[in-house]
Amino acid sequence: MSDTQMLQRVLPHLDKHLALGLLSFYQHKGYPVDDAVQTMFNHTSLLPEGGVRPEHEARTQELIERVAPALDYFFDKPIDDEVYTYRFKLTSSEVEQLRTQGELSVDYLHDKQITKQMMRDVMNLAFCFYDKGAYGDAAEMLSLCQCISGSDLPMDYILWGKLVCDSAAAAWQSAVETADRIHDNQNSADDEAFRMNKGTTVRARAWLLHGVLFPFFKGGTQYHTKLLFYIFDHKSDYVYRRVVETVCPHYLRYICAAVLLNRTRHNNFREAAAMANSIYEYSDVLTRLVSLIHKCELEDAIALLPQVGDLLDEDFFLLDFKEDILENARLLIFQRYMAIHSVVSIPHVAERLNMTKEDAEVWLVNLISSSKQRAKIDSVNEQLNMVPQSKAVDAVVYDKLENGPNSRRS
Numbered sequence: 001m002s003d004t005q006m007l008q009r010v011l012p013h014l015d016k017h018l019a020l021g022l023l024s025f026y027q028h029k030g031y032p033v034d035d036a037v038q039t040m041f042n043h044t045s046l047l048p049e050g051g052v053r054p055e056h057e058a059r060t061q062e063l064i065e066r067v068a069p070a071l072d073y074f075f076d077k078p079i080d081d082e083v084y085t086y087r088f089k090l091t092s093s094e095v096e097q098l099r100t101q102g103e104l105s106v107d108y109l110h111d112k113q114i115t116k117q118m119m120r121d122v123m124n125l126a127f128c129f130y131d132k133g134a135y136g137d138a139a140e141m142l143s144l145c146q147c148i149s150g151s152d153l154p155m156d157y158i159l160w161g162k163l164v165c166d167s168a169a170a171a172w173q174s175a176v177e178t179a180d181r182i183h184d185n186q187n188s189a190d191d192e193a194f195r196m197n198k199g200t201t202v203r204a205r206a207w208l209l210h211g212v213l214f215p216f217f218k219g220g221t222q223y224h225t226k227l228l229f230y231i232f233d234h235k236s237d238y239v240y241r242r243v244v245e246t247v248c249p250h251y252l253r254y255i256c257a258a259v260l261l262n263r264t265r266h267n268n269f270r271e272a273a274a275m276a277n278s279i280y281e282y283s284d285v286l287t288r289l290v291s292l293i294h295k296c297e298l299e300d301a302i303a304l305l306p307q308v309g310d311l312l313d314e315d316f317f318l319l320d321f322k323e324d325i326l327e328n329a330r331l332l333i334f335q336r337y338m339a340i341h342s343v344v345s346i347p348h349v350a351e352r353l354n355m356t357k358e359d360a361e362v363w364l365v366n367l368i369s370s371s372k373q374r375a376k377i378d379s380v381n382e383q384l385n386m387v388p389q390s391k392a393v394d395a396v397v398y399d400k401l402e403n404g405p406n407s408r409r410s
Helices: 003-013 016-028 034-042 054-066 068-074 092-100 106-112 116-131 135-147 155-168 172-186 199-211 213-218 225-231 239-246 249-261 266-278 285-294 298-314 319-340 346-352 357-369 393-402
Strands: 343-345 375-378 383-386
Touching: 003 016, 003 199, 003 249, 016 034, 016 155, 054 068, 054 116, 068 106, 068 116, 116 135, 116 155, 135 155, 155 172, 155 199, 155 213, 172 199, 172 213, 199 213, 199 239, 213 249, 213 319, 225 239, 225 249, 239 249, 239 266, 249 266, 249 285, 249 319, 266 285, 285 298, 285 319, 298 319, 319 343, 319 357, 343 346, 346 357, 357 375
Parallel strands: none
Antiparallel strands: 343 383, 375 383
16 A cells, blocks of 8 residues: 555544644655645645734634633743743642642632633633644643633543644643543443444544554654553453454554564564454555564565565654664564574575674674573574573463453454
8 A cells, every 4th residue: 555545544534733744744755745735724724835814813812812811820921932822830730739729610710800701712712722833832721721620611622632732742741641531531431332332432533543643653762552552452342453443444554563663562463463464454564564474474574674664764653663663573573583493594694684694693692682582603604503492381371361361362
């Protein structure tokens, strides 16, 4: 599948501003997306040449004047900050303390001219800031909306707005925390009917899976593991896995990327491979790579690596992880290769990995040192001799537990 086709599958599940950022990436790469970019601009208050539509700016200024008491009471105005015009004054601990004292309720704030209607206007102002691309200010105001009790504001709507604004402002930690709150709300135990029987629910789950691609893959190396927690969570009855299998099979690409980035999570790797083998509606070189490694079709897997590299170069979410994904794939391939061969030819490894024999020998030594396998280098015959070993009792017990009744069997 070309990345133009992948883009067509992903865009329907994204907010318009996040979609616009994604389209801009492919536009700069020369993809034919100019019409899609223009269409997306038409659904925002942003102008393609820069700036904001005058009528929207007028609406924003009107709301700023209307909610002035709330802005003065709860926000600072940072100096020389290009991202934020308004900064929410309260820390998390201060919010909890004031809530306990009842000082963040509409009733208490009424004496300060902060009414229920004003809080609704603050929320509207937040979305005005969002639509003009002032994502930091929007996120700060939505933080206030989350804190005020008795305001009767639609909290689900606010959480989704916060996730989008945090992602667009690259406030990754806050975006992840917000995504987790949405995830928890979607899986609350007191509403079992909110599972898979309503189309709107399935769509909301698909939107969450696509929304978290931004913080999980663009927010650094510390978040991509969380994607596996979402997909392979037996406590939620694997509901997000079923969403992928039935609604958005193209998402399998990102699951396979996550299991390669987390190569020591062996059970998740097996689950992802099972999905790759059972989902017939979607396949690409990355999903095929995971399947081939799992089946120990290792020569075919090695041959696929250059194509996987090309795919990663063109994927907005995975580009930054190209080297990690490819290196972990090589490690997984040769861990399995060494497990089924008593002798490993160093020249063969060098040829397959496009290395010198000296570099291949060092690479194999490092691989052995990082694994539980034992081997000896025979430099004279240019080979690696694997040392047979019996499986320890604790390893057997671990495997049994890992594949126990809570695991989904393929």
